[in-house]
Amino acid sequence: ADIEAGKAKTAMCAACHGADGISMIPMYPNLKGQKAAYIEKQLKAFKDGSRQDPTMAPMAATLNDEDIANIAAYYASLQ
Amino acid sequence: ADIEAGKAKTAMCAACHGADGISMIPMYPNLKGQKAAYIEKQLKAFKDGSRQDPTMAPMAATLNDEDIANIAAYYASLQ
Secondary structure, eight states, rough: HHHHHHHHTTTTHHHHHHHSSSSTTTTTTTOOTHHHHHHHHHHHHHHTTTSSTTTHHHHHOOOOHHHHHHHHHHHHHHH | OOHHHHHHTTTHHHHHTTTTTTOOOSSSOOOOOOHHHHHHHHHHHHTSSOOOOOTTHHHHHHHOOHHHHHHHHHHHHHO
């Protein structure tokens, strides 16, 4: 996975999950240092509807598998 | 919420999410320092089935609202 390419895709994520992966909103999770495999699984679940969330569904719909892997690698890399 | 009471309820969580909230399993999320409101929302979603997960459903089913608030406060408190 390409961490820099992932970072470049996170502008829309950062609005809620924070520029550094620390969410500014209590209801939204921190992503900083989260497991890449978990982030990847959840983004795919939001995309295919197996995890239902009205906010995340349209975000995930814009991402292909490569984007998802890169974004997951980026957040996992944050210390 | 009662952080110590929450900690006392996390023995079953720790098997997968780690004694310190850092998961030992790539597919499972870290919980250390996660937002309490987010953890609380997700535990309730696993319990009521609005978020479906065969592993988490039976875990969440054993928890009442007070347990959930305490567990969420405990993980949020970890630095």
